[in-house]
Amino acid sequence: MIQTLFGSVPPEPNLLDRLKAGIQKTRTGFVERLEDVIGGKKEIDADLLEELEYTLITADIGVKTATEILESIRQRVDRKLVADAHEIKSLIRQHLLEVLEASERPVPRVLEPPAVVLVVGVNGSGKTTSIGKLASRFKQEGHSVLLCAADTFRAAAIEQLEIWGSRTSTDVIRQQAGSDPSAVLYDALQAAKSRKVDYVIVDTAGRLHTKVNLMAELEKMRRTAVKIIPAAPHEVLLVLDATTGQNGLEQARKFTESSGVTGIILTKLDGTAKGGIVISIARELNLPIRYIGVGEKVEDLLPFDPEQFVASLFE
Amino acid sequence: MFDNLSEKLQRVFKNLRGEGKLTAENMEAALREIRVALLEADVHFRVVKQFIEAVKLQAMGEEVLSALSPTQHVVKIVRDEMIKMLGSHQAKLRFANEPPSAIMIVGLQGSGKTTSTGKLARWLSKNGHQPIMVSVDVYRPAARQQLAVVARDIKLPIYAGTADETKPSELAKSARREAVQTGRDVLLVDTAGRLHIDDQLMTELQELKEQLNPSEILFVADAMTGQDAVKSADEFHKRLGITGVILTKMDGDARGGAALSIRQITGQPLKFVGVGEKFDALEPFHPDRVAQRILGMGDMLSLIEKVEGSIDQKKAEEMQRKLIDNEFTLEDFRDQIKQIRKLGPLESLLGMMPNIGPIKDLKNVKVDENEITRIVAIIDSMTPRERENHMLVNGARRRRIAKGSGTSVQDVNNLLKQYAQARKMMKSLSGMGGMLGKRMGKLKLPGGLGGMFGGM
Ligand SMILES: Nc1nc2c(ncn2[C@@H]2O[C@H](COP(=O)(O)OP(=O)(O)OP(=O)(O)O)[C@@H](O)[C@H]2O)c(=O)[nH]1
Ligand SMILES: Nc1nc2c(ncn2[C@@H]2O[C@H](COP(=O)(O)OP(=O)(O)O)[C@@H](O)[C@H]2O)c(=O)[nH]1
Ligand SMILES: [Mg+2]
Ligand SMILES: [Mg+2]
Numbered sequence: 132m133i134q135t136l137f138g139s140v141p142p143e144p145n146l147l148d149r150l151k152a153g154i155q156k157t158r159t160g161f162v163e164r165l166e167d168v169i170g171g172k173k174e175i176d177a178d179l180l181e182e183l184e185y186t187l188i189t190a191d192i193g194v195k196t197a198t199e200i201l202e203s204i205r206q207r208v209d210r211k212l213v214a215d216a217h218e219i220k221s222l223i224r225q226h227l228l229e230v231l232e233a234s235e236r237p238v239p240r241v242l243e244p245p246a247v248v249l250v251v252g253v254n255g256s257g258k259t260t261s262i263g264k265l266a267s268r269f270k271q272e273g274h275s276v277l278l279c280a281a282d283t284f285r286a287a288a289i290e291q292l293e294i295w296g297s298r299t300s301t302d303v304i305r306q307q308a309g310s311d312p313s314a315v316l317y318d319a320l321q322a323a324k325s326r327k328v329d330y331v332i333v334d335t336a337g338r339l340h341t342k343v344n345l346m347a348e349l350e351k352m353r354r355t356a357v358k359i360i361p362a363a364p365h366e367v368l369l370v371l372d373a374t375t376g377q378n379g380l381e382q383a384r385k386f387t388e389s390s391g392v393t394g395i396i397l398t399k400l401d402g403t404a405k406g407g408i409v410i411s412i413a414r415e416l417n418l419p420i421r422y423i424g425v426g427e428k429v430e431d432l433l434p435f436d437p438e439q440f441v442a443s444l445f446e
Numbered sequence: 447m448f449d450n451l452s453e454k455l456q457r458v459f460k461n462l463r464g465e466g467k468l469t470a471e472n473m474e475a476a477l478r479e480i481r482v483a484l485l486e487a488d489v490h491f492r493v494v495k496q497f498i499e500a501v502k503l504q505a506m507g508e509e510v511l512s513a514l515s516p517t518q519h520v521v522k523i524v525r526d527e528m529i530k531m532l533g534s535h536q537a538k539l540r541f542a543n544e545p546p547s548a549i550m551i552v553g554l555q556g557s558g559k560t561t562s563t564g565k566l567a568r569w570l571s572k573n574g575h576q577p578i579m580v581s582v583d584v585y586r587p588a589a590r591q592q593l594a595v596v597a598r599d600i601k602l603p604i605y606a607g608t609a610d611e612t613k614p615s616e617l618a619k620s621a622r623r624e625a626v627q628t629g630r631d632v633l634l635v636d637t638a639g640r641l642h643i644d645d646q647l648m649t650e651l652q653e654l655k656e657q658l659n660p661s662e663i664l665f666v667a668d669a670m671t672g673q674d675a676v677k678s679a680d681e682f683h684k685r686l687g688i689t690g691v692i693l694t695k696m697d698g699d700a701r702g703g704a705a706l707s708i709r710q711i712t713g714q715p716l717k718f719v720g721v722g723e724k725f726d727a728l729e730p731f732h733p734d735r736v737a738q739r740i741l742g743m744g745d746m747l748s749l750i751e752k753v754e755g756s757i758d759q760k761k762a763e764e765m766q767r768k769l770i771d772n773e774f775t776l777e778d779f780r781d782q783i784k785q786i787r788k789l790g791p792l793e794s795l796l797g798m799m800p801n802i803g804p805i806k807d808l809k810n811v812k813v814d815e816n817e818i819t820r821i822v823a824i825i826d827s828m829t830p831r832e833r834e835n836h837m838l839v840n841g842a843r844r845r846r847i848a849k850g851s852g853t854s855v856q857d858v859n860n861l862l863k864q865y866a867q868a869r870k871m872m873k874s875l876s877g878m879g880g881m882l883g884k885r886m887g888k889l890k891l892p893g894g895l896g897g898m899f900g901g902m
Contacts, residue, residue, distance in 0.1 A: 156643055185491050188485060188491050188673065189490070189491050189673040190673070191488075191672035191673050191674070193486070194482050194485045194486055253670065253695070253698070254556070254558070254695060254723070255555070255556025255557060255558060255668065256556060257555070257556060263587075284723075285592070285723070286560075286591075286592045286593075286595035286596050286599070287588040287589075287591040287592035287594075287595050288588075288592075290587075290588035290591050290592075291586070291587045291588035291589075291592070293588075294587035294588055295587060298587075308595075339695065339697060339698035339699075340698070340699075341697075341698050341699045342697075372556065372668075372670075374554065374668070374671050374672060374674050374675075374678075375670050375671070375672055376488035376670060376671055376672025376673065376675075376700070376703070376704065377486050377487070377488055377672065377701075378488070378670045378698070378699065378700040378701070379670070379672075381699060382670075399554075399555065399641075401641065402554070402641045402642070402643060402674070402678070403641075403642070403643060403674055403677050403678075404672065404673075404674035405674070407672075408672065427555075427585070427586075
């Protein structure tokens with residue numbers, strides 16, 4: 132079952148296949164490489180461990196996490212708990228799964244709509260596109276949706292969201308370019324209440340987490356939301372590009388501090404990047420991944436499930 | 447956020463006493479730290495390996511420059527090697543013999559192509575060119591409109607296209623015609639973001655290249671990119687033969703190790719760095735700055751440069767010998783203080799230190815330059831024999847020296863106390879490396895030089 136703000140819904144029938152297809156390149160890079168490494172080998176030697184390190188680090192898992200995984204393998208080898216190289220694959224699989232599962236959190240239940248979903252992230256990570264995809268998904272789940280064009284900064288950002296609005300037949304609340312994002316949010320939440328829609332998805336301008344004034348703008352948006360809907364925002368989704376390296380952890384940390392991130396959308400997994408930084412993020416910040424992006428089309432957003440994700444990587 | 451590499455190296459070399467040479471043994475731990483730092487900066491695994499080999503080769507058997515501590519010496523080797531790898535010269539843009547020159551802007555989704563197109567147009571127009579832009583991104587919603595808004599903001603022309611021009615090749619063709627007709631000498635072509643594995647879209651770019659015969663194909667890469675940078679850059683390069691790289695979003699805190707990977711894998715130079723969302727936030731690439739950033743070392747490197755430029759090598763060596771032989775006199779003390787002053791105002795010197803450990807607190811300390819002048823004056827008023835042997839300076843002599851230097855006996859007493867302390871401390875620090883190492887060590891130890899730096 133897939134958890135949503137309005138309860139759980141059955142997953143689409145072909146989800147595992149779509150997942151596999153979507154992250155095919157990621158898979159090719161990571162697991163097949165792992166298999167190559169382990170290949171015909173039976174013995175666990177220094178070469179093998181170095182190759183494993185290569186595989187983990189080039190997946191952007193980070194030196195620290197990679198070292199820990201390797202260390203636990205080494206210990207088990209020393210204690211003769213793993214005898215041959217093939218067990219290593221399931222060991223790594225197990226480890227990744229544990230980390231991802233440990234950061235899972237129940238999705239809050241919204242009893243009184245509208246549910247407000249604030250979408251944040253650094254520049255160009257895929258926020259607006261993911262919002263278009265989310266709108267379509269929520270609608271398919273039988274809910275009404277309103278989009279809020281609170282990226283008033285980037286050139287033609289509002290128009291971009293409006294095109295997604297028309298693609299998914301969703302209304303967009305907007306103001307002039309350059310206006311105060313909190314003012315647009317205010318309008319959108321008022322509209323959502325009076326129109327009794329289920330979801331409001333808020334697009335925000337991309338911003339680097341180091342820009343104090345821009346991060347303060349997000350805090351202001353949160354305050355605005357609370358004034359109109361006390362429990363809002365119900366979800367704050369951080370959109371993270373799978374090609375992001377070690378900086379992703381700092382992004383997650385800073386956005387969580389200033390805007391209370393509750394989950395992650397990991398985009399661009401249709402490329403060759405592995406998105407391994409989410410493992411560090413899951414470990415250090417306990418942030419669950421909610422969705423993954425596997426393309427530029429409206430249907431290319433899949434709910435994230437650790438078991439299935441790891442399974443599709445390894446099977 | 448990140449542990450500073452030089453701080454880590456300092457820890458590594460702490461136990462390296464009296465060894466003036468870098469050896470396989472004493473470098474091993476240092477190389478490990480360098481490796482981790484580079485991986486944390488997102489330099490690709492293989493590139494790190496090559497880099498470490500190069501550094502090892504450079505470092506083995508080298509004498510530590512006596513003006514530098516082993517840490518600083520290694521940092522210098524690492525810095526020099528990285529600058530070499532990044533490409534020592536800041537590249538220029540190439541133009542066609544016959545205008546208009548076409549410049550293609552390519553890269554992954556969201557890397558910053560459209561923004562960089564605008565920045566580059568502005569930069570070109572500030573540098574005597576007449577650019578015109580065109581967006582051939584017919585895929586992303588409102589992408590062409592985005593560039594149109596950018597063009598309006600920076601007040602430079604764009605070829606907007608007609609309703610029936612829906613193919614990149616058509617748009618590019620008309621844009622070139624427009625450029626010729628309106629006498630523009632550079633045509634900037636903003637392309638749609640694409641994955642390097644998207645065969646169809648990569649082919650589209652190859653066809654555009656064929657058609658435009660560009661003088662530059664610039665690959666736009668996000669500074670936050672991780673290990674996958676080598677794959678995308680490599681594929682773009684294989685397909686298109688990119689001629690340069692623009693590294694964007696360097697205004698954040700990403701270390702930008704991808705720059706080194708991309709440079710290494712493609713061999714193509716970094717040409718510009720994006721440092722903000724506004725259109726003037728584009729800087730020519732400076733290898734030293736980027737190297738420093740990747741290594742995460744504040745301005746430690748500029749400090750080293752400064753020291754290299756101002757410390758008298760011979761004198762430093764002599765001083766080191768004296769310390770070891772316990773011959774550090776008041777005259778040496780004065781020379782040292784003078785050298786510290788030669789490095790520039792002490793505040794700026796301290797300001798250059800990375801924000802680490804005890805140094806952090808020092809940044810707020812007001813260093814009393816008058817105090818230094820006073821110390822120098824007092825020592826100048828002593829006889830050579832007194833400077834050789836401070837034990838000679840009795841009560842009567844102190845009064846004379848105070849009078850001669852326009853200070854008080856109290857000042858002279860203080861100075862002698864400071865000297866004794868400094869001598870003791872330096873003795874215990876000696877063997878840790880070159881003079882500067884000691885100086886810096888001294889600056890870091892609160893109260894080390896007595897009250898010389900007021901407030902320490
Ligand atoms: N291949 C692929 N491309 C994606 C995915 N998600 C988004 N993109 C593309 O990435 C680019 C940037 O996406 P946007 O949605 O504009 O990103 P944004 O975070 O809203 O960007 P700013 O508002 O400019 O900060 C666009 O070209 C999208 O088509 C994905 O899952 N896969
Ligand atoms: N902070 C910062 N943002 C940038 C920089 N370059 C581009 N951006 C932002 O990154 C996002 C994507 O840029 P865009 O030019 O649309 O990328 P494209 O999809 O490659 O054309 C936008 O939000 C830009 O404002 C930069 O150097 N610094
Ligand atoms: Mg957007
Ligand atoms: Mg663009």
